[in-house]
Amino acid sequence: MNNLISQHIKEAVALLPTTPGVYQFFDSSGKVIYVGKAVNLRRRVSSYFVDSKKHSAKVKVMVGKIVDLKHIDTPTENDALLLENSLIKTLRPRYNILLKDDKTYPWIVVRNEPFPRVESTRRVVRDGSQYFGPYSSVVAQRAMLESLREIFQLRTCRLALDGDSVAKCRYRVCLEYHIGNCAGPCEGRQSSADYDQTISLVKKYLKGDLRPAREWLTARMNEAAAELRFEQAARYKARLDALAKFEAKSVIVNPSLGNLDVFYIITDDTDAYCNFVRVAMGTVVAGRSMQLSVGAESDPATILGSAIRQMLPIVAGGKLSDQVIVPFVPEGDWGDNVEFVVPQRGDKLRLLEFAEKGAKMFRAERLKNLEIKNPERHTERLMAALQRELHLDRPPYHIECFDNSNLQGTHPVAACVVFRDGKPSKREYRHFNVKSVVGPDDFATMREIIRRRYSRLLAEGGELPDLIVVDGGKGQLSSAYEVLRELGLTERIPIVGLAERLEEVYFPFDPKPYYLDRTGEPLKVIRHIRDEAHRFGITFHRNKRSADFTTTELASIKGIGPKSCEALLTTFGSVKGVKRATREEIISLLGPTKGEAVCSYFNK
Numbered sequence: 001m002n003n004l005i006s007q008h009i010k011e012a013v014a015l016l017p018t019t020p021g022v023y024q025f026f027d028s029s030g031k032v033i034y035v036g037k038a039v040n041l042r043r044r045v046s047s048y049f050v051d052s053k054k055h056s057a058k059v060k061v062m063v064g065k066i067v068d069l070k071h072i073d074t075p076t077e078n079d080a081l082l083l084e085n086s087l088i089k090t091l092r093p094r095y096n097i098l099l100k101d102d103k104t105y106p107w108i109v110v111r112n113e114p115f116p117r118v119e120s121t122r123r124v125v126r127d128g129s130q131y132f133g134p135y136s137s138v139v140a141q142r143a144m145l146e147s148l149r150e151i152f153q154l155r156t157c158r159l160a161l162d163g164d165s166v167a168k169c170r171y172r173v174c175l176e177y178h179i180g181n182c183a184g185p186c187e188g189r190q191s192s193a194d195y196d197q198t199i200s201l202v203k204k205y206l207k208g209d210l211r212p213a214r215e216w217l218t219a220r221m222n223e224a225a226a227e228l229r230f231e232q233a234a235r236y237k238a239r240l241d242a243l244a245k246f247e248a249k250s251v252i253v254n255p256s257l258g259n260l261d262v263f264y265i266i267t268d269d270t271d272a273y274c275n276f277v278r279v280a281m282g283t284v285v286a287g288r289s290m291q292l293s294v295g296a297e298s299d300p301a302t303i304l305g306s307a308i309r310q311m312l313p314i315v316a317g318g319k320l321s322d323q324v325i326v327p328f329v330p331e332g333d334w335g336d337n338v339e340f341v342v343p344q345r346g347d348k349l350r351l352l353e354f355a356e357k358g359a360k361m362f363r364a365e366r367l368k369n370l371e372i373k374n375p376e377r378h379t380e381r382l383m384a385a386l387q388r389e390l391h392l393d394r395p396p397y398h399i400e401c402f403d404n405s406n407l408q409g410t411h412p413v414a415a416c417v418v419f420r421d422g423k424p425s426k427r428e429y430r431h432f433n434v435k436s437v438v439g440p441d442d443f444a445t446m447r448e449i450i451r452r453r454y455s456r457l458l459a460e461g462g463e464l465p466d467l468i469v470v471d472g473g474k475g476q477l478s479s480a481y482e483v484l485r486e487l488g489l490t491e492r493i494p495i496v497g498l499a500e501r502l503e504e505v506y507f508p509f510d511p512k513p514y515y516l517d518r519t520g521e522p523l524k525v526i527r528h529i530r531d532e533a534h535r536f537g538i539t540f541h542r543n544k545r546s547a548d549f550t551t552t553e554l555a556s557i558k559g560i561g562p563k564s565c566e567a568l569l570t571t572f573g574s575v576k577g578v579k580r581a582t583r584e585e586i587i588s589l590l591g592p593t594k595g596e597a598v599c600s601y602f603n604k
Helices: 007-014 041-049 057-065 077-091 094-099 138-151 163-167 192-207 211-226 230-244 300-315 346-373 375-389 442-460 474-486 521-555 562-572 575-580 583-590 592-601
Strands: 021-026 032-038 068-073 107-110 118-121 130-132 260-267 271-280 283-293 323-325 339-341 398-407 410-420 430-433 467-471 495-499 504-506
Touching (some): 007 041, 021 077, 032 057, 041 057, 192 211, 211 230, 271 300, 375 521, 410 442, 442 474, 467 474, 495 521
Parallel strands (some): 398 467
Antiparallel strands (some): 021 032, 021 068, 410 430
């Protein structure tokens, strides 16, 4: 089967993320022949393109026809399951029909009737009822229904409770009333207004708005506790605990959304990455990402408008839905029938966030693909991002970072790590034993190490870095900058400080910290350099401290020098081993005079 895999397919599989999502296989005519879901997209899709006895004949035939693949990322595995189901129903790929049961997922419906029932269904009928879901399994749906019926008093009978039948007392309460699951609207024991208030709470609960139900339950729990009805109060408390575990529904399938389009765009210096999602009857039926050239344009609204115009003929049949969800209103005349919405909350905002994630993943995949083919491009892009974020006058291809370590002022050491092109250059790492500082003084230690490092480079004509990073805040940065000023290097080497707690970046003479984008590559690189300096310094400090602690006690014995210490530690393994050794063993190793000195010290 491996000989059927083209280079394009190999690269596409290698670039897939390891997150949940849905994948689509295309044949030579550009038609979708299979749609599948995955918890880990890369692992699942790659399994099709390896020789396996587990593959059926149908799968082998299908793989032989695959010439391209695309994917849509989803926030969760459950979203992937729902999106797969909706795409199969919309696209009806050939091999899904052959290989997969095209089933319908369960919903919860609030009926459009007097005293509405809340029931399970697999058919969505436009009769004025409200539908919630779909749920990925009957188990999940039943658990939700049980939760609703445990929290709220809802009728489950099929009686036609119109005003006349209730007024004429045609019905009698059943067992559900007597055990407390129903408030008895069939006999008029619960008014229509009171029941409608309960249904309103149920709808909000199913939509993911838990606050009203939580307040309602809390009020009744406190009321029961105040009246010393502790069993009922405990029951309300259990319902509150169950409520806390409830998760909001997915936006992948949501009847309240109706028909709409979603566009999200990310721009950089030369390109824009646009993600499009189409929702029909509340179900995501299509998704597509495109890369477009920005050119000299810099206005986001103009770029988004241009992206929508270029994508329409390809992904939306040349026509927009009546409502379009966007991060900001695009430039252009789109007609009176198209409404652009910039959501601030709710399901539409979650749908926009879904499209945003798709755009970011698409951009990352495109950049990764270019960097695989041209590794130098990645380095140039990374250095350009660092230069831009840190306001440097040149790309920082050569970065040096310093970190101090001591234990309450003892065994003070420092470390310098060197990064070139954003990668560690370990042969250039340097350790420093602090010589002139007494006690725990990080500022004085930083001054000594910076002075020793760069005065030596100046004397030897060594290469100076493009950027210095010190591990610490304003104090460490000021100490290092003071030394650079004394050496006349402040105009030649930029320097920044990185505080560890909040990842704050400090610049000389600027009292306020600067915060880099927490998800951007520049902060990740600076943090990696800082952590590497910390690791390198701590390792050196720990080894030095351990060696000193081990040898100090033996070296303090009169007449025992370094060679005798080494002989004792080599033979007995440690100071504890020396203490456990017999008098005869020590004298045999060191001779009578030194052996007696060691034995006397340990009172042997």
